[in-house]
Amino acid sequence: MLDLRLIREHPEMIREALRKLNAEAPIDEILDLDERRRTLVAEVDQLKAQRNAESRRIAGLSPGPEREAAIAAMRALGDRIEELDRELAALEERLQTLLLEVPNLPDPDVPVGPDESGNVVVRHWGEPRQFDFPVKPHWELAEQLGLIDFERGVKIAGSRFYVLRGDLARLQRALITWMIDLHVSEHGYLEVYPPFLVRREAMIGTGNLPKFGDNLYHDEETDLWLIPTAEVPVTNLFRDEILPPGSLPIYLVAATPCFRKEKVSAGRDVRGIKRVHQFEKVEMVKFVEPERSDEELQRLVADAEDVLRRLELPYRVVQMCTGDLSFTAAKKFDLEVWAPGSQEWLEVSSCSNFRDFQARRANIRFRPSEGARPQFVHTLNGSGLALPRTLIAILENYQHPDGSIDIPAVLRPYMGGQERIGPQPAYWMPAQARQTREQALAGDA
């Protein structure tokens, strides 16, 4: 949410920003509502002051004609106040609705562009590996080794659902644990485990509602919403709070499943696990003082990059242009890892500075010093990283001609020392193998 005062005082600046964003917002109606609201507030406040004074006087009057007359007069005044209060409430609700649909302003240094074609590659890291054999996409590798059961995923839950099997399921678990450990022990984050279902207000706080409800799963009965990212519950941790002096910056990291309907992308990326309805993601969230948020964004990007470097996966950092910025971000960098099998750059992380946009919506403030007025914090977040696409990158970058996969060195301690992923066992064994296995297990016991 933008500061209403900013819109009131610099409407041209806002309109200019909206043009750059390729977005529209009802600035004229907002200005009109704001003007009418302030006039109305002044009027109704004055009437209330009058009522308060008169009621106090009535309290001191003894029963009689004067008292009756005063009460009658106040009854009329009360009716008038109620009428104006209703008008005011309707007006404020409308104003609030409109304000919630105005996007954040881009930072002045964000490159201007119409859409993703205007994004800027900021830097590359690592050399794409050269293969002397035909490279396979991850869905072929996964199918061949029995690492992903696509058919049964679809049977259980429909398209864009999948089942990870054996070493790949374990690799995902290892990655999550390793990533969180890295962010906690080397980058200074505190791990949290938040709810995966949240109230409507939480979704409004991060900007997912009211505009983007069609990408969210929702339970009507309880009015709870499945999170599309840990950003939602973690950012809302401090909703309606005033953080005490000295509490910033706060760095939090959480691994959660993410649920997205992906209706707008129907038909896109249907092969493999690039775009799915349910996936795991490690998310970093920061609450910082406004003056520091630029610097904190750079550190956040670096923290996410560190994950890819240690996995030795070649990637590039892309800055979103104005036309490709998300609704809530003032500035955003994506990390894209090279997937040689799919022959494309995969977005595995998105790091944004929201400035006070989410803080205003969620009413997250801090006290700069003892006795000072509360101020809105700046919030930032970045993936560190999203799991399915990281798995894709590992499968495709670390593949051998026979389809087997090397496990990145940093993950081996989290995989019981295992170095390579080969064909996975079937769900059930042939009868003879089962017998042998059962005998062996009985022997161990």
Add this chain to the structure above:
RNA sequence: GGAAGGGUCGCAUAGUGGCCGAGUGCGCACGGCUGGAAACCGUGUGGGGGCGGCAGCCCCUCGUGGGUUCGAAUCCCACCCCUUCCGCCA
């Protein structure tokens, strides 16, 4: 799921229609006292909004939203949350 109790100014509490537009204690801040400190005394103490050049004035806020009333922390309704007991459950 059932039953009961409860949400008051940082904390603890008082408060069943107008001396509560919120008292007291603690905490905190400033001042006094003191060589210094404790104790003591005094003053102040949240959030949001409107008007105003400033000083300041006014409105809202006793979980949230409605209602009754000239007037609501107090009465009524709905919702949210917490506690206890019972049931169920990993």
